[in-house]
Amino acid sequence: MPVQAGILQATLPLLEERARISEDDAQRTAARNTAALLRQTLDDRRDGRPVPSS
Secondary structure, three states: OOHHHHHHHHHHHHHHHHHHHOOOHHHHHHHHHHHHHHHHHHHHHHOOOOOOOO
């Protein structure tokens, strides 16, 4: 697994925790959406599907 994927996997719990504890609706929503996109990207990479570059 490339280092980048490992870093992204390590970031996921932090984003999920941020979404859980944030009192700001905008921050909570942003963290939740970012975590969902990250989870999908990691799943796609694991399944061998192409991952779009930004």
